[in-house]
Amino acid sequence: MAGDGVIRVGVAGAAGRMGLSVCAAVEAADGLVLAGQADPALGATLEQILGDVDVVVDFTRPDTAQANAEACLAAGVHVVIGTSGFDQDAVAAAAAASKDGARAFFAPNFAIGAVLMMRFAAEASQHMKKAEIIELHHDQKLDAPSGTAARTASMMAGDVPIHSVRLPGLVAHQEVILGGLGETLTIRHDSLSRESFMPGVVLAVRRVADQSEPFVVGLEHVLFPSA
Structure with missing residues (x-):
């Protein structure tokens, strides 16, 4: 997190339908700054933005979400994953092994x-x-x-x-x-509409750094901490 308390957010899959909605939601949220956008359509890779962000939100594809999450965690960057169909065990292991205490959060649905x-x-x-x-x-x-x-x-x-x-x-x-x-x-x-997912995404971005476990699945753990 930036020293001024602002959370710098990067979006993987920023040019996709969900990615565009996430970018707009981050820009509209207090205390969040859209600091990086990665997408082949934008000519920007995830690796190019990792040094500028505190949290990455991933809405890409099942075949890239795992590698993206592992790259974020290895760089000490928290990751909020909205893509489903990836290997959750691999991401859990990467989060547990993160030397910088980076956290991973995945929600099958953010609504x-x-x-x-x-x-x-x-x-x-x-x-x-x-x-x-x-x-x-x-x-x-x-x-x-x-x-x-x-x-x-x-x-x-x-x-x-x-x-x-x-x-x-x-x-x-x-x-x-x-x-x-x-x-x-x-x-x-x-x-x-895809707007229905945005309050949950923003909430996860705000909370991911403080979650007690390296990898958490399900927005219910944010809404109902005892879940």
Whole structure:
């Protein structure tokens, strides 16, 4: 962190749809400064901005997110990861080995409502007989099932099947349908624009340096510290 208390933020994948939203959110947030933008489309690599930033936000691709996170941690830079589908064990090991105490944070979903949906679904699964998840995303999303759906299922009791839909016109949507004797319960969250993820991203950027563990997964640990 800069000596004046300002957090200097770099964005990996800055020219992508999520990256552009993150850049705008950082510029609008008090106490944050957009200090670096890395993206092949901008002609700037991650290595070129690491010396100028305190935290990197990564919204790239599953095949580059792990290497990006490891490079950040090796340079003593905290990293907030929004890309899913990477090797979490490798990033956890890199965070644990960081000599400068750099921290890594990953959230399958940064929308506050999505975190609440997962929490409610986990609680409901303790009382309902069976459940299934339907997750729906835009047709450019590379991983299936989504990180949000996989995380939701891991938090719930029992075996929870996941069904993935990829169609143009969608952003990010998920239904958890639970069934019991003569009744069903549906918990649904819809992200109608990428702006829905930005409050969670900004919150993670502010908190990553103070997290107690080298690698933390899930925005619920920021919203509900006892989670």
